[in-house]
Amino acid sequence: MAATVVSNLSKIPFTVNPDLQVERDESPLTPHISEITNIIDGSDRVTKRRREIEKILFKEPIFKECANIRTYRPRQEVYAKGVERSVRLFSLKQEHNWSDAEFKLALKAINDEYSLALHNVMFVPALERLTTEQQKAKWLPLARNYQVVGTYAQTELGHGTYLQGLETTATYDATTEEFVLNTPKVTSIKWWPGSLGKSVNFAIIQATLIIDGKKYGMHPFLTQLRSLEDHKPLPGIGVGDIGPKLSMNHVDNGYLILNNVRIPRENMLMKNAQVSREGQFTSRGPSKGNYSAMILVRVEIVLWCFISLSNASTIAVRYSAIRRQSKLDSSQEESKILDYQTQQYKVFPCLATSYALFFISKTLRNRYTRIHAEMMKGNYKNLPEIHSQSAGMKALASEMTVEVMEVSRQACGGHGYLAASTLGDIVIGAKSLITVEGENTVLYLQVARYLMKRFAAAAGEEPLSGSTDYLNKDPNEYRCPLKSPRDCRNVGLLCEVYRFRAYVMIANAAKKLQRDIEAGKKQHVAMNDNLVQLVRAAKAHMMYCMIKDYNESMSQLQTSLPVANALHYLQVFFSVFNLIKNGGDFLETEAVGLSQMEWLKEVEVQMLAEIRPDAVSLVDAFDIHDDALGSVLGCYDGNVYERMLKSTENEPLNQSDVHYSYHQHLKPFLHKNNPSKL
């Protein structure tokens, strides 16, 4: 009975929800969205290729059902399906002879939801980077052809950020020409590396090299963890999964205990330092190659933020266009929630930040590519600049992303709290970006230290270049360039305002630090007493950099007028929204005055109204496949309620009308003194 009652109502219509259709029919942007899609993909050719790859993937249940597995199945299966997906992906790559770029398109389509991700993302690149030619010749083919699968193990239970604190040791035994690896204490246990727990059979382990009792710093050691025959952990190795995380439970983040594990001398990855048979240590000095890899990951994270944001805003905008609640005008039918100014104010920041971070990440990526090329030629002049830029962008982008996405999730009301909405998982997944690959506060402080150095250098002879060039001159001639409400829509002028605010905050922090030291505080005490202010200054700098990079990226764009208009409104909104959000700073630094703040607030709500008609088209332009999105609220056809009801069929509790716990627990209790008739 129950099943029949449900199935009658959970039939999903073949037509698009009229409330969504009318949005597409009436947006002037609709005929032009493929322009935007192509910009995001890189070209129409890539868009086409991506769709072909998605077609290949989503005809297979294993890829189509990602969201269902994640939402309804226990961890064991979530992981097992992640392994199955990995193997299938690797096979498809081989079958179709996908290039690295094409493989990336496939990974994007499935939101990187596979267990062995670390093999491609960390293990192979680390082998490429850290090995001698001889080692390359041996190991790269094995890794690239998936004859061995590996990960990269650095973080320990007791240490993440502070690399010098890592405690794993690799002691050279010249008698056998082996290294003996140990995690001597509970805090030294490797902890967190992805794919480590159950999946991989090899790991590159970062450990302190010890020869004859003397320490020689951290080095990478390629270590076999599991038998290639039967996958059993090798002697002396304790390895397992660290338990569920808030998200990404298809990955077996692992722990690793090493108890006198012996590996051949040749397994030290010796590109940057060598140990001879006799135990002679030689080094080419500190490797800068590792920096480059670290920087690249942070540059990538800004792009991942965009991907998360585009998923989240697709769901929130489409749902807001079909959900009706209360009446704006009591003589009319219930209003779409997207028509409420407050709803726009909750959903459009997410939409605008999506676009912003896409364009910002593009500029950042180009800068990285340029500086990386310099470094490959031995020119490390711009390393501190790109290091600081990537650290700060990663931190600010991830912080912003989580904030605006969470507001968007809340804007979907209770339904945004359902796992089947996928919104929660997107937000929670993105939260990991705040602490991975450099914890954000630590990164902001790296930026702040860089800024303090540059500020001091600005007093010197040589003018600064790069992101801090504005520190060259004291802008004491500053007059707020926003002379009218109209000026508040000018992104160039807004950028000047951001720049001045950053300047003042950096200068104030530097002066305060100086004063504290002159007043007799020790350097490290003065530093610690000003950390909060330093972080604020770093954020102000990075926010300016974002606005500048966004403008730079947009100024190079050639588009049709409707596209240009829509993107312009988003850009203005992003600039104004973040200015108002940090209004205190801008007023305090006198970057703007009270009239400007009033104008800016007017422009902010004007932009909401300008964005409104194109909102659905702007998320359609992300062109996210329904199977990739996996959300009952965000589907392209807008048949939300039917999908929600239908989704209950996947819930294990609904497998039977009466749950087993009734018989075990509830029935004995209720029947104890219960007349079966009332």
Place this chain on the structure above:
Amino acid sequence: MAATVVSNLSKIPFTVNPDLQVERDESPLTPHISEITNIIDGSDRVTKRRREIEKILFKEPIFKECANIRTYRPRQEVYAKGVERSVRLFSLKQEHNWSDAEFKLALKAINDEYSLALHNVMFVPALERLTTEQQKAKWLPLARNYQVVGTYAQTELGHGTYLQGLETTATYDATTEEFVLNTPKVTSIKWWPGSLGKSVNFAIIQATLIIDGKKYGMHPFLTQLRSLEDHKPLPGIGVGDIGPKLSMNHVDNGYLILNNVRIPRENMLMKNAQVSREGQFTSRGPSKGNYSAMILVRVEIVLWCFISLSNASTIAVRYSAIRRQSKLDSSQEESKILDYQTQQYKVFPCLATSYALFFISKTLRNRYTRIHAEMMKGNYKNLPEIHSQSAGMKALASEMTVEVMEVSRQACGGHGYLAASTLGDIVIGAKSLITVEGENTVLYLQVARYLMKRFAAAAGEEPLSGSTDYLNKDPNEYRCPLKSPRDCRNVGLLCEVYRFRAYVMIANAAKKLQRDIEAGKKQHVAMNDNLVQLVRAAKAHMMYCMIKDYNESMSQLQTSLPVANALHYLQVFFSVFNLIKNGGDFLETEAVGLSQMEWLKEVEVQMLAEIRPDAVSLVDAFDIHDDALGSVLGCYDGNVYERMLKSTENEPLNQSDVHYSYHQHLKPFLHKNNPSKL
């Protein structure tokens, strides 16, 4: 092998981690913490009783293992254990003859983590409130003795907040003297009620009454859903679980489809309106009893926020005291992260907000009790006031709570992302408070509408009283009372600043609305065009109310000097932190000037330093049982790393050294072209 390697390192020491012990030894507050514990519990007698009840509960595995079940077991078991816990709780209540207050202590100890919560929280109180004397006599004993178990079903798939939009119908059939219940469309399906999916056999269903084709508004209908014999759904009823949520998956939030379900006429709960046998409708006018229940839940939510915050800050503060990372002073050992100013700035807002919301909720609760008593005597004069206060406090408290807790979670780095830390679940659990029992934006707008009315009334003859009394007079004589940095520690003066900022923002919103209407905008258009500004004004008002209530609550407190000092620093920090956080508003309204902002920022970091020595004692004072906390990071003894490693034994993936997915998927792939020896 692997198991031995792990177990050697995962032995949990019997002693307290010295880094935590030294905090307790050196805090001047330590000898006085029981004073605070008693304040929080209400008295030393309640503290004692609470501990006795915790002892009873936590000697039983079913209560001790809440966190383990939640973290490591699949949904089926999570729910089943929730049912088992419900039954055991109800039995203990009967066995020990617990009073309602004692039962509440038990629920608090297990963080309400049981499946049948809605029976006690909603079903029984609704029966008490909505029934005639005759109905009371029949149903209350059955419900109180758990002969029937029920929930309250109002929200539908398509409607939450907007009650007039609800679509479920109850049509009277005079020929059989029955009501015929229907959820005619997919959007009308009842969706979300807790315990509805699999647990309860009865529900109070809100439906539109129809007699002879005429609608008579929403009324409550007591409806049997499942057989008392075998728990099977009755004919015409489709009922099930709505699927996993981001948290609280021990509760079976359910859907309910009604297809011509017939219930006897007597099952309409007729306290406020009756239908006679002949189909004659009579009503005593709109019930205000329902308001009272809704208000009480919102008042309670402010207290729940405190409970969540106290759990979260216990974990974050203790972990920050044992985690060491990097060196403040390079000549010393690695520093406790709690010693970094930035860490304090991330963890202490959560700690301070815990205490703030405890004291604020106390004042709010007293106000509710007073006004409720008036209402019981038929005096509804203060209903709008308490309605608005509870709505606004619920919204602002939940918003703040989620924000500061999330920052605290991030302050625990990667480990705060582990499910076993429990921090994530606390934060995500609290997120539900933002959308339940009135979505926050909707609530802020209710407050705003109340403020607009009061602002208009202030121009009238009768002076305003209650929270809006300050709207009586235009404070054009305002001079910022903060004349020195010292003044910025004066919570009375700070409160004046908050009040002025609220006044200006309310006045500006009212004037803008007025201008728009005078300029010819329709009322509803003008309203919608100003929603963002109205929400800002409502928040400013509620923030002022919080500061005022906090001050009021603290001024009545009698404590020892160390307690008074510690609580005072928290109070100043809370006031200053939230002022700076909204600095833009305060500068814009000229509630403070630039010098004040500078002083306030100095005081803010001074307070961090003042709170630092007592931080651990201040969380110890919450006296949260380790089994209630269920966190590997937050345990009383601070043996964090050992517990983390130990916790991996609970992870199902670690049941075998080699996961089954290896044999199914990975092995065939790797062995395809893999030499078993390299």
